[in-house]
Amino acid sequence: MASVFPLADLRRSNTPRAWLNSIIKGDCVAALEALPDKSVDMIFADPPYNLQLGGALHRPDQSLVDAVDDEWDQFASFEAYDAFTRAWLLACRRVLKPTGTIWVIGSYHNIFRVGATLQDLNFWILNDIVWRKTNPMPNFKGRRFQNAHETMIWASPDPKGKGYTFNYDALKAANDDVQMRSDWLFPICSGAERLKGEDGKKIHPTQKPEALLARCILSASKPGDVILDPFFGSGTTGAVAKRLGRNFVGIEREQDYIDAASARIAAVQPLGSNELTVMTGKKAEPRVAFTALIEAGLLKPGQVLISEKRRHTAIIRADGTLVSGDDSGSIHRVGARVQGLDACNGWTFWHYEERGKLKPIDALRGVIREQMAKLG
Amino acid sequence: MASVFPLADLRRSNTPRAWLNSIIKGDCVAALEALPDKSVDMIFADPPYNLQLGGALHRPDQSLVDAVDDEWDQFASFEAYDAFTRAWLLACRRVLKPTGTIWVIGSYHNIFRVGATLQDLNFWILNDIVWRKTNPMPNFKGRRFQNAHETMIWASPDPKGKGYTFNYDALKAANDDVQMRSDWLFPICSGAERLKGEDGKKIHPTQKPEALLARCILSASKPGDVILDPFFGSGTTGAVAKRLGRNFVGIEREQDYIDAASARIAAVQPLGSNELTVMTGKKAEPRVAFTALIEAGLLKPGQVLISEKRRHTAIIRADGTLVSGDDSGSIHRVGARVQGLDACNGWTFWHYEERGKLKPIDALRGVIREQMAKLG
DNA sequence: ATGCGAGCTGAATCTATGA
DNA sequence: ATCATAGATTCAGCTCGCA
Numbered sequence: 186m187a188s189v190f191p192l193a194d195l196r197r198s199n200t201p202r203a204w205l206n207s208i209i210k211g212d213c214v215a216a217l218e219a220l221p222d223k224s225v226d227m228i229f230a231d232p233p234y235n236l237q238l239g240g241a242l243h244r245p246d247q248s249l250v251d252a253v254d255d256e257w258d259q260f261a262s263f264e265a266y267d268a269f270t271r272a273w274l275l276a277c278r279r280v281l282k283p284t285g286t287i288w289v290i291g292s293y294h295n296i297f298r299v300g301a302t303l304q305d306l307n308f309w310i311l312n313d314i315v316w317r318k319t320n321p322m323p324n325f326k327g328r329r330f331q332n333a334h335e336t337m338i339w340a341s342p343d344p345k346g347k348g349y350t351f352n353y354d355a356l357k358a359a360n361d362d363v364q365m366r367s368d369w370l371f372p373i374c375s376g377a378e379r380l381k382g383e384d385g386k387k388i389h390p391t392q393k394p395e396a397l398l399a400r401c402i403l404s405a406s407k408p409g410d411v412i413l414d415p416f417f418g419s420g421t422t423g424a425v426a427k428r429l430g431r432n433f434v435g436i437e438r439e440q441d442y443i444d445a446a447s448a449r450i451a452a453v454q455p456l457g458s459n460e461l462t463v464m465t466g467k468k469a470e471p472r473v474a475f476t477a478l479i480e481a482g483l484l485k486p487g488q489v490l491i492s493e494k495r496r497h498t499a500i501i502r503a504d505g506t507l508v509s510g511d512d513s514g515s516i517h518r519v520g521a522r523v524q525g526l527d528a529c530n531g532w533t534f535w536h537y538e539e540r541g542k543l544k545p546i547d548a549l550r551g552v553i554r555e556q557m558a559k560l561g
Numbered sequence: 562m563a564s565v566f567p568l569a570d571l572r573r574s575n576t577p578r579a580w581l582n583s584i585i586k587g588d589c590v591a592a593l594e595a596l597p598d599k600s601v602d603m604i605f606a607d608p609p610y611n612l613q614l615g616g617a618l619h620r621p622d623q624s625l626v627d628a629v630d631d632e633w634d635q636f637a638s639f640e641a642y643d644a645f646t647r648a649w650l651l652a653c654r655r656v657l658k659p660t661g662t663i664w665v666i667g668s669y670h671n672i673f674r675v676g677a678t679l680q681d682l683n684f685w686i687l688n689d690i691v692w693r694k695t696n697p698m699p700n701f702k703g704r705r706f707q708n709a710h711e712t713m714i715w716a717s718p719d720p721k722g723k724g725y726t727f728n729y730d731a732l733k734a735a736n737d738d739v740q741m742r743s744d745w746l747f748p749i750c751s752g753a754e755r756l757k758g759e760d761g762k763k764i765h766p767t768q769k770p771e772a773l774l775a776r777c778i779l780s781a782s783k784p785g786d787v788i789l790d791p792f793f794g795s796g797t798t799g800a801v802a803k804r805l806g807r808n809f810v811g812i813e814r815e816q817d818y819i820d821a822a823s824a825r826i827a828a829v830q831p832l833g834s835n836e837l838t839v840m841t842g843k844k845a846e847p848r849v850a851f852t853a854l855i856e857a858g859l860l861k862p863g864q865v866l867i868s869e870k871r872r873h874t875a876i877i878r879a880d881g882t883l884v885s886g887d888d889s890g891s892i893h894r895v896g897a898r899v900q901g902l903d904a905c906n907g908w909t910f911w912h913y914e915e916r917g918k919l920k921p922i923d924a925l926r927g928v929i930r931e932q933m934a935k936l937g
Numbered sequence: 938a939t940g941c942g943a944g945c946t947g948a949a950t951c952t953a954t955g956a
Numbered sequence: 957a958t959c960a961t962a963g964a965t966t967c968a969g970c971t972c973g974c975a
């Protein structure tokens with residue numbers, strides 16, 4: 186079982202990070218306040234949606250729709266909901282690292298208030314993501330469009346929004362080599378994945394699909410990161426985090442949910458490190474100075490570099506700069522100047538000739554990087 | 562030409578509904594205040610989004626992205642934007658019939674503030690609708706998900722939300738006899754539909770596609786209804802309303818936009834009553850991400866994929882990439898690398914084993930595509 | 938005519954690092 | 957904190973020129 190921490194015990198504990206990979210039992214804001222500053226890499230929050238339901242809803246066959254009418258989803262007014270939202274988001278902001286990010290999921294009942302509050306608290310929205318449901322509940326009265334999606338907001342606590350983890354290259358590689366879009370398609374959580382009690386009834390009314398959490402976690406965290414869920418519920422965040430080699434912290438008030446989540450997480454088998462390696466692109470590779478190519482003898486001072494369509498040439502100087510007519514400087518600067526542009530990636534712009542063929546000097550970086558790799 | 566009404570002239574006019582099928586030139590709120598109470602059946606509003614752009618943005622080929630940096634999109638703060646939003650929504654509420662509805666479109670920059678303000682003003686949200694773009698602009702720096710959608714809020718001024726027009730059956734009939742969902746797929750406005758000046762440049766930076774307006778108007782109004790657009794711009798709302806046999810009123814400040822919209826609307830030929838059927842959108846694109854197979858549980862991280870003649874193998878990683886020896890990346894890239902080729906279709910190259918037999922992973926796409934096809 | 942390839946463009950809150 | 961510099965980064969669809 187994942188360990189459970191009554192909040193009072195956690196406050197008394199002297200062990201640093203005793204809360205790691207455990208569920209803190211208590212009020213969301215109070216529990217957050219017991220965690221250290223800047224201790225969490227990613228937050229996934231599935232707060233109460235503040236549904237404002239009228240009477241009971243029946244299907245066309247007169248069966249009753251099992252509505253979310255739990256006590257924890259009741260708020261007296263929008264003002265009360267806003268105050269609640271502000272409080273837990275502020276508490277989240279403190280425990281989140283400046284390079285961390287937060288996800289909040291909601292529907293049209295609450296997501297506008299959550300989004301506005303995030304902005305008011307100076308979070309910086311990176312994307313809004315639409316979860317399109319393959320199998321949403323129909324609209325039984327035929328008075329609206331079928332409500333077939335929910336919305337997630339992905340935001341950085343830093344208004345400049347830099348330095349956060351985003352596994353762009355892995356997402357693109359996994360998506361037929363095109364960028365991952367802001368609209369995602371997943372089934373709702375049902376079947377074997379849906380936690381049920383001995384009576385066969387669902388344990389939690391709004392259990393989220395693991396695939397949704399997996400996409401969020403794989404997008405915006407690294408193995409070993411700490412992922413916090415302040416409304417832990419049935420523990421989907423914890424189960425997926427564990428499976429994907431991340432650490433988790435959950436906060437939950439209701440003992441029934443804690444029991445179910447704890448058992449669920451205990452049964453999760455983490456993936457091995459080979460399966461968890463994150464695909465990275467050029468950005469993550471070690472830098473290679475242009476002079477390293479000269480020092481390694483792959484290029485020589487006096488040698489001519491050529492642009493792809495042979496429109497421009499430049500000569501390599503011994504100090505690792507280029508000269509082309511009146512322009513001189515780095516491979517990037519000269520590449521930009523000869524084209525009349527502000528910027529240029531010299532590694533892909535400049536080519537060298539080998540047996541009559543032009544190859545980008547970028548290819549030579551690979552040789553250097555292989556040498557570096559051998560040295561450890 | 563559609564008639565244009567300087568606001569001062571409208572105020573002096575004694576003719577009832579002189580403003581019908583015309584463009585009122587003036588400030589949004591002031592013009593709304595010149596219209597009678599409860600005179601409008603539907604409002605479509607495309608307010609400024611309050612984009613907060615940093616410096617210039619260049620594409621990878623160094624060309625400049627033509628940003629929306631117009632004066633009308635500049636606000637000093639969220640407070641200023643909220644005050645603006647509140648003012649025009651309040652003015653809209655007065656002119657809207659109790660049985661009417663309002664649509665507001667926006668992006669994550671402004672839609673949360675709009676939605677919260679609607680709720681604060683006691684509008685009743687009926688749906689939030691996602692416009693999924695078939696051809697959105699990419700994210701050039703690879704630091705976010707491609708922003709591939711915008712959001713519309715559809716709301717009633719009556720908190721009980723009764724009596725409004727919703728052409729449920731027509732929408733369902735036009736949608737393969739299943740309910741119309743809250744996620745719609747349309748291309749952005751480009752090509753011949755995009756209004757351009759003599760210089761070939763776009764007249765308006767944010768012209769919306771007619772198909773989008775047609776879906777809204779056909780969903781929530783009847784022929785002969787009055788449709789108001791308080792941010793008329795290039796007049797898409799007016800053009801589509803006229804074509805669909807509805808009356809329109811537009812409000813716009815800028816003379817250039819008024820001129821273009823006026824000429825555009827004059828050229829519109831209204832449809833006959835027989836032809837006023839619901840337009841259908843595009844079908845969902847068939848692309849299936851490799852991750853979708855993992856997310857659906859059809860393949861698992863750690864599982865081995867095999868080439869047809871069992872010459873090559875690769876292991877599936879959790880992020881949806883493959884690894885084979887030193888090579889890693891998308892199914893296509895790894896397929897190419899292990900064969901020493903430039904390109905490879907990973908869908909047909911890689912196989913999974915089932916009861917001793919190899920089947921191409923492409924077969925699993927069929928399962929996913931069936932799900933997607935159901936969504937229309 | 939038809940096909941092909943190069944070029945252009947769309948509501949965009951779009952970098953990381955070291956001095 | 958600012959500033960300079962290295963160098964990484966795009967998808968779908970339309971238009972136009974040319975074979």
